[in-house]
Amino acid sequence: MESKPWLDIYPKEIPATLEYSSEPVQQYLEDAAKRFPEKIAIHFMGKEHTYKKLYEDALNFASYLQETLGIEKDDRIAIMLPNxxxxxxxxxxxxxxxxxxxQTNPLYTERELEYQxxxxxxxxxxxxxILYPRVSKVIPQTELQHIIVTAIKDYLPFPKNLVYPFIQKKQYGIVVKVKHEGNTHLLTEIVKGSPKKLIKYSINPEEDIALLQYTGGTTGSPKGVMLTHKNLLSNTTMSEAWLYKAKPGEESMLGIVPFFHVYGMTVCMILSIKMACKMILLPKFDALTTLKTIQKQRPTLFPGAPTIYIGLLNHPDMKKYDLSSIHSCISGSAPLPIEVQQKFEEVTGGKLVEGYGLSEASPVTHSNFLWDVERVKGSIGVPYPDTDAMILSMDNGEPMPVGEIGEIVVKGPQIMKGYWNRPEETKEVLHDGWLYTGDLGYMDEQGYFYVVDRKKDMIIAGGYNIYPREIEEVLYEHPDVLEAVAAGIPDPYRGETVKAYIVLKEGSAVTSDEMNEYARKYLAAYKAPRxxxxxxxxPKTAVGKILRRMLIEEEKQKIEEESIKHA
Structure with a gap:
């Protein structure tokens, strides 16, 4: 493990170690505005904004936070917005x-928002x-002193900005009118006029926190991951090095992955600013809108999640649209089925590869190579530059031999400072700079890593260890399956038994018996779903990750209700 075998297969264009900026993250925007002031920074539903304008608006916003709201260094400000x-x-x-x-998910309920x-x-x-009423209700229970309000229409072109409120009323059933007074502030008023003076605080990128990124809460209460400026700067620089054929100032990035999710924030938003890309933003994923946008705006870079690529590939009108502008896609947030990867590459002519990361790593630690190296199926790829990784035994914590399954641990400048106000939980996952991911996997002789599953998702049925991802790969290869997830549900005899939840493609009809016959052709009897x-x-998170835990909880609830009924 110590030899880092993956470095032997790095393309010559990717250095094993990189130089990182000693400036804070916001310097990326200032640099882009100086180098490319008139270049389009953002395209949003027909309206475009230059880097100069984006920088000036951010500067006005910062000044207002300081002068009017009294915000000081290290005060926390929440963003509850779509892209x-x-x-x-x-x-x-x-x-x-x-x-x-x-970062706050706009879909959060009052309870979730209050907690965060x-x-x-x-x-x-x-x-x-439209979220103002929900946010207003939690203010008395929190330290929130101010609500800054904006509307989708504020940044739409004419006449869409006039029409949108009617569409919004039809879709959501409400129209919210907010005044710029008291503790309520309108962004349109804040960014008016010329850039104002700003107190520039001294920032130590190694120590100062830029972001609290809350974990999804699928394994307990959400925790605030403390990511420093250095964490975000380093991961962005690593991602740029990986995209060595992409040209600064010339690329355009399709921004569908939510920025309130760490993957979208780093690999789409911050990387776009660093490379002076044009960001083509969509506030939510809709397959037809996305297809039309790709054909019209011609993005070259398209970070996404498997459910996004699956949604596009299975749209009935997909073949009517030209997706050939896309040359590079790194898929994150969930395992990428091999069939999806192959089909998407056929359609676009570009490259789609699977990467791996987690909120605690800003988020990327591994990725497959996009170019110049032969592809390896089913792998999450190799560690990024300046990133180390090992497989450790779940029994004694010792390094595992090549090909043996254990816990993936990672180390590098992108690894979090810790969990916000949770020193004990920080100690559980950080040891001498190594982050214990909770994911099970193995490494091959070349240094490619493979995830077999989450430690907590592993199914133990009849004494056998079963990895849901292996089952899901088989199910996804069935021609009628659109989405699939396998989970271990309580079983009085085997401890757990494997259950598959399946969404079929439109117009398909398959029975449980047919699926069972198919699965047993490719899986050992103890692994096949019962x-x-x-x-x-x-059920999914906002970024498209299927919530296996929610399905298991549903099953436990059913069992509990049945036992009460028969008591």
Whole structure:
């Protein structure tokens, strides 16, 4: 393991070690505005914004935070927005003001939002007008003092900006009118006029926190991952080095992966600013809108998640659209089925590879090579530059031989500072700079890593260790399967038994018996699902990761209800 065998297969264009900026993250925007002031920074539903304008708006926002709201260094400010120009302005404006960004999912319920605001101690939040009533209700229970409000229409071109409120009312059933007064502030008023003076706080990138990124909460209460400026700078620089054929100032990035998710934030938003890309933003994923946008805007870079690529490939009108502008896609957030990878590459002519990471690593630690190296199926790739990785035994914590399964641990400048106000939980996952990921996997002789599953997702049925990902790969190869997830559900005899939840492609009809016969052709009898459930959709996070835990909880609830009924 210590020899880092993966370095022997690195293309000559990717250095084993990189130089990192000693400036804070917000310097990327200032640099882009100086080098490419008139270049388009953002395209949003027909309206475009230059790097100069984006920088000026962020500067005005930062000044307002300091002068009017009294924000000081290390104060936390929450962003509760979809992918919009306002999300980018807010993010960089908060950092310019010396604050710490708290990314918040716009889909959060009042309870989830209240928990995160209390935990982070955020003093202000920027959100959409339609979310204003929800946010207002949690203010009395939190330290929030100010709500900054914006609307989708604020950054739309004419006449879309006039029409959008009617569409919004039809879609959501409400129209919210907010005034710029008291503790409520309108972003349109904030960014007016010329850039204002700003107090520039001294930032130590190695120590100062730029972001609190909350984990998904699928394994307990969400935790605030403390990511420093250095963490984000290093991971962005690594990602740029990986995309060595991409040209700064010339690329365009399709921004669908939510920026409130760490993957979208680093690999799409921050990387776009560093490389002076044009960001083509979509506030939510809709397959037809995405296909039309790709054909019209011609993006070259398309970071995404498997569910996004699957959605596009299975749209009935997909063949009517030209997707050939796309040359590079790194898939994250969930395992990428091999069939999806191959089909998407056939359609675009570009490269789609699987990467790996987690919030605690800013997020990327591994990726497959896009070019010049022969592809390896089923692998998450090799570690990024300046990133080390090992497989450790789950029994004694010792390094495992090549090909043997254990826990993946990683080390590098992108690894978090720790969990916000949770020293004990930090100690559980950080040891001498190594992050214990909780993922099970192995490494081959070349240095390629493979994830077999989450430690917590491993199914133990009848004494056998079963990895859901292996089952899912088989299910995805069935021609009628659109989405699939395997889970271990309680079983009185085997401890757990394997159940598959399947969404079929439109117009398909497959029975449980047919699926069972198919699965047993490719899986050992103890691995094959014993139960099948067909659904119209599967529960997912905002970034498209299927919530296996939610399905298991549903099963436990059913068992509990049955036992009460028969008691």
């Amino acid at each position: 919009t120009p306002q999300a980018v302005i807010s993010y960089f404006g908060i950092l310019m003001a010396g604050g710490i960004v708290v 605001m209390k935990d982070s101690g955020a003093k202000a939040i920027i959100t959409l007008d 139960l099948y459930e067909f659904r119209s959709e599967l």
